[in-house]
Amino acid sequence: MSDSQSVKAHVHHHHDGPKEFVAAVEHASEERGLRLTPLRKEVLELIAAAGKPVKAYDLLDHLRERHGNAAPPTVYRALDFLLEHGFIHKLESINAFVSCHHPAEAHQVPFLICDVCSSAQEVCDERVADLIEAQAKAFGFRPQAQTLEVHGICKDCRKA
Incomplete structure (x- = not known):
């Protein structure tokens, strides 16, 4: 067996539930001195609960169901914050967002x-x-x- 065959990739199977993920992000935010506002947290919770990649306008629809007046810039600002700090990933090819279940690692x-x-x-x-x-x-x-x-x-x- 060659060296490349003997070394196995470390694959994360994201078994953490949405609540555990959000708690990990809250902890990481506190440690880094970041402000996880209620809206940012709500967007994070929606992404985590989706269980698969979710588009920004789907997030906006969910927020409008709860708040009525949510606007696209509101969602995009929250997404920008979550992306910038490594709490979510953007899948460019499908223009969707997915949670990162090890938010403490860049x-x-x-x-x-x-x-x-x-x-x-x-x-x-x-x-x-x-x-x-x-x-x-x-x-x-x-x-x-x-x-x-x-x-x-x-x-x-x-x-x-």
């Missing part, structure tokens, strides 16, 4: 996105990010953001 991770059920699996393997960083450096390129999204069909949908 990281770039690839996602496996199912084109059938829209689930997204975060793959935490530092080798992927390190390889991209090394290749960028070899070309004299300084990356500012990194998004790797792989589309396909998940195991559950393949069985169906």
Whole structure:
């Protein structure tokens, strides 16, 4: 067996429930001196409860059900805060947001996105990010953001 075959990727299967996730974000916010306002927390709770990637306008619809007068900039400001501090990820290819269940870590991770059920699996393997960083450096390129999204069909949908 080669070295590359013997090293296994560390995959996070997000088993934490939405309440535990929000509590972890609250704790991380306190530790970093960040202000998790009630609206930011509510947007975070909606993303966590969705269980799959959710679009900004779906979040806005939920907020309007509760508050009536929520406007798009309100949602986008909350999303910007959550993204900036690594509490959520944006899946660029489907323009949707998903929670990050290890909010205390700053990281770039690839996602496996199912084109059938829209689930997204975060793959935490530092080798992927390190390889991209090394290749960028070899070309004299300084990356500012990194998004790797792989589309396909998940195991559950393949069985169906």
